[in-house]
Amino acid sequence: MTEMEFGRRRRPLLRIRGAGVAWLLPLLLLVGIVLLDFATGEEFRIVTWIVLVPGIAAAVCGVWTTAAYGVLSVVTYVLVDSAWPNQYQAGFGDFLLVALGGALATLAAVVRVRQERQVGHMRDIAETTRRTVLRPLPPRWAGLDHAGVYLAADVDARVGGDFYDIQPGPHGARVLVGDVQGKGLGAVEVAAALLGTFREAGYHERDLGTVAERLETRMRRHRAHMAALGRDEGDRFATAVLIAFPDGTADAIDVTNFGHEPPLAVGPRGVRELPSGDGLPLGLGDLAGGPPPVHRVRLAADETLLLVTDGVTEARDEPGEFYELAREVSRAVRADPRHTEPRRLVRRVRDGVLRHSGGRLDDDTTIFAVRRLPDDGEEPGAGDAVRADGVTGPRVPATDDLGTGRARRE
Incomplete structure (x- = not known):
């Protein structure tokens, strides 16, 4: 999967031979809790720990998988708890805890996946911008x-x-x-402006000194344009x-x-x-009377x-x-x-x-x-x-x- 596809499809967190196996973690935890609950006997009931299963699923699985584990946890809790005599059952209070834990885990998965998609979208934009500037x-x-x-x-x-x-x-x-001085989108805009001028002047102009003059002029024009927009970035140079x-x-x-x-x-x-x-950076050429x-x-x-x-x-x-x-x-x-x-x-x-x-x-x-x-x-x-x-x-x-x-x- 390419990085441009990251925002469209969620990349599995755990893989074996290319296949996503993140769903195995909560399943193993579920089986382990059930077995341990029967192994420890009535003196030490841990079936309530099953609330951890949808919580783990919310961290590594998708929304529907997390919801499925929430339901499975509730069903498993009821079956396991019912297998014990009445005096040893965890009761309705713990049942509500498991059910509420599954619902909250599903909600957390929704928030996480939504954030992942937003980050993926931002990466797509950044990748597109990079390929536009650095073709x-x-x-x-x-x-x-x-x-x-x-x-x-x-x-x-x-x-x-x-x-x-x-x-x-x-x-x-x-x-x-x-290299444009500074960081952020302002630096990217300067880089794009300079590259656009270079691609035109570098093709048409016979003399390299003329290309250098065009780049110096473009840098000063860009700064003036930013200042006119109220985005005065000072004496930015490159x-x-x-x-x-x-x-x-x-x-x-x-x-x-x-x-x-x-x-x-x-x-x-x-x-x-x-x-x-031996010359000054682009944007500061007026201090030396021209390009290097x-x-x-x-x-x-x-x-x-x-x-x-x-x-x-x-x-x-x-x-x-x-x-x-x-x-x-x-x-x-x-x-x-x-x-x-x-x-x-x-x-x-x-x-x-x-x-x-x-x-x-x-x-x-x-x-x-x-x-x-x-x-x-x-x-x-x-x-x-x-x-x-x-x-x-x-x-x-x-x-x-x-x-x-x-x-x-x-």
């Missing part, structure tokens, strides 16, 4: 092999202000990775890295950095840092660009030490040069961050890797797919599968 990227998109993963610090919300995208166009492929893979240039890229974490070029010969954020400059940077055919948000570089372990991204990636590449492949690289960083932070992320985290596809027709992205673990990129053998990469709730 799924086709495999081998724009001549690039890519992989990306987004981890929300709030695993229930599943959406935040981090964003990334690839836009092909007549002037080459463009890549944008960024850090970002804008990259162009020019057509006809196989060994270089153009980079504009809006105060973002510097990209890493990861190759068999090691890891090197590209130009750092465009740098032409050498990028070998076997090198992969690794771009992350500060959820990676600011991830802390229990003693408070930061995650050393470049060091850990260098160590991984030395151990196995195949970690330069986008999917393996993203997966390695994701697992490293979650392991380093103990699964507790303080900020939304985006990890994105991209490199040119070779010209020899053997495309490393062949068989790419959007997988259930949230990583897009080339499939790997089943023995190398990781499962999910979400942050823990604790």
Whole structure:
């Protein structure tokens, strides 16, 4: 069952080989109470404990199953209690307790299932929003092999202000990775606005500097629009890295950095840092007189660009030490040069961050890797797919599968 189906169907809490078996728990409890009541004798009657059965059902079963257990508990109580001599019977008072317990348990199940449906509906909305902002990227998109993963610090919300995208166009492929300051729906709105502008300008504009100017203008216009609506969010800004893979240039890229974490070029010969954020974040360009400059940077055919948000570089372990991204990636590449492949690289960083932070992320985290596809027709992205673990990129053998990469709730 996909997460989009969560709000439409209640997912069984307990399963055996895919089948829901939550109903077994209250049944076993019912049988155990009956047997124990007869085993303890008349001196110690526990048949009244049968009121726990619909209570347990309300926690793990559906409404109708809980109601059925409420009725079954009442019937079982009457049969078991009637089997004892009159002087040892629990009586009508305990019967009312069992009946009332079943009714209240059914009511509790109604409330729980209704809340589950509401949470599922909210998750559907969050998932739809995430896919609108972070649209799924086709495999081998724009001549690039890519992989990306987004981890929300709030695993229930599943959406935040981090964003990334690839836009092909007549002037080459463009890549944008960024992080909006702040959290909540306001940050999501900014991310959606910037991505919309990037998808249009990245396609039509020949010069990467013009695309950067369009992004800066869009950020300021969005802030002005929010202020006019009475939702003044202050000087909200966004850090970002804008990259162009020019057509006809196989060994270089153009980079504009809006105060973002510097990209890493990861190759068999090691890891090197590209130009750092020498410009101000988007929305603050008027303080510097314009967007940051465009740098032409050498990028070998076997090198992969690794771009992350500060959820990676600011991830802390229990003693408070930061995650050393470049060091850990260098160590991984030395151990196995195949970690330069986008999917393996993203997966390695994701697992490293979650392991380093103990699964507790303080900020939304985006990890994105991209490199040119070779010209020899053997495309490393062949068989790419959007997988259930949230990583897009080339499939790997089943023995190398990781499962999910979400942050823990604790």
